[in-house]
Amino acid sequence: EAQVTQNPRYLITVTGKKLTVTCSQNMNHEYMSWYRQDPGLGLRQIYYSMNVEVTDKGDVPEGYKVSRKEKRNFPLILESPSPNQTSLYFCASSLSLAGGLNTGELFFGEGSRLTVL
């Protein structure tokens, strides 16, 4: 079954304790991205990756890191989480088409709800 898998689905942590949210897709997609969803603000892109070893900042990258060592995995790292990073996080992937621009649909993971105390 084609899917994007995120872990953990729920996490409560404390300020400053490093954490990683994993994301894995089994569709051989080149493009992967992380979003956060906050009430009234919609989905905002944190980081994206066009392919292995190619990553770039989205609209709200501060406080986050990513890596893309393998095509299927795109972990999101919070080196020193703060309460303003309490949010619902989504990983998504798609085929990259048309010279790198995404005209293909995004496939989303089930979301990871993170609370930073």
Add this chain to the structure above:
Amino acid sequence: ILNVEQSPQSLHVQEGDSTNFTCSFPSSNFYALHWYRWETAKSPEALFVMTLNGDEKKKGRISATLNTKEGYSYLYIKGSQPEDSATYLCAFPAISNSGYALNFGKGTSLLVTP
């Protein structure tokens, strides 16, 4: 960040009503327009990806149209059912100063009551 606007913000209709909502996006440098359906406690799922001006797509009772010259897309739901209750998102892929982004609107939240 490129502006993608959706209206209305929320909508409450009765079962059987037909409804529609709007997504506005920059009309320059158009590549594609995505529509997603997002049910509570689930993840967004793609409804349509539209690429051509004048494009019309249909999936069951849901259809969408696209006008790239004036920068808008309409999503229509015919004969709304309670299971259509969800947030409907549109997204516009574009190259911005930070590289390549898929910009989402804030969504239209639809509630269909029996």
